[in-house]
Amino acid sequence: MTINTHVDPRGPRFGAAITSILSLIAFFLSLTNQSLAYATVVALGVLFTWSLVSPSTHPFGWSFRKFIRPKLAAPKELEDPRPLKFAQQVGLAFALLGIVGGIFSASLISVSAAFIFIAAFLNAFFGLCLGCQLYLLIRRVGIIR
């Protein structure tokens, strides 16, 4: 039995807002300056990996706790981190598509950035966490436990 520390759901949404801006920049750059776009997608990949390895030290989480959280009321509901972690893995998978695929075809950088943008944008502004929605479905199929 693993112990899960529940999190304020507004933290990940704040992170998603920053991710959506970064990925939109990556998408724009992928059509104009591919090496800069590639660097941005690598940065996104690093950020996704960071949130999986050590979520408590992640810069988005840190800035949320430092600057945003004190201005907000107490959260109504805390969220289990498992689906959120899975959503970060999905994000990392798309970043890897751009990082690995980008070596062979520049258009994959655009595809990768576009997917990350759509997922992060929906999470930040509509409260729809695509990865979390997939979580139960994927568990049902038996890919993860």
Place this chain on the structure above:
Amino acid sequence: METTIALTIALIIVATLAGFVYRFFHGRGHSVSGAQCINLEKLNISKNGDPVTAFGREATVVLFSTEYCGQCPAVIRALSKLEHRKGGLLFIEVDITQRIDLAAHFNINQTPTVFVLNPAGEIRFRVSGVPKPNAIETELTKLGVK
């Protein structure tokens, strides 16, 4: 350059449209025909420590949740309140975290998922996600719950 800006704006529009479509359909629910029946023995759940053996007199509301479902507790509270307010209504909660086979059986893709059953235990209405305000109450009124 112009195409680049146009494509970037197009991407933002696509994401926004997807968001509004999601918001429109999420939690609306739909009537179920074909009347799949719930078998309480197989469902094997308890409420306040006692096994549930009978459906509600007028209707039963079933909520499927998981341990990691962030939005479930709020929906559970709302439905519990509804149960206290309405006569002949039974509300039961099924945690499918360890019973993932149930998700496959009832084709549940996300939690919360809410079913409204008639007195015979037939599924009449189902909502995937957090039900929109009054979606469940409207359905209960149709079943004659006051």
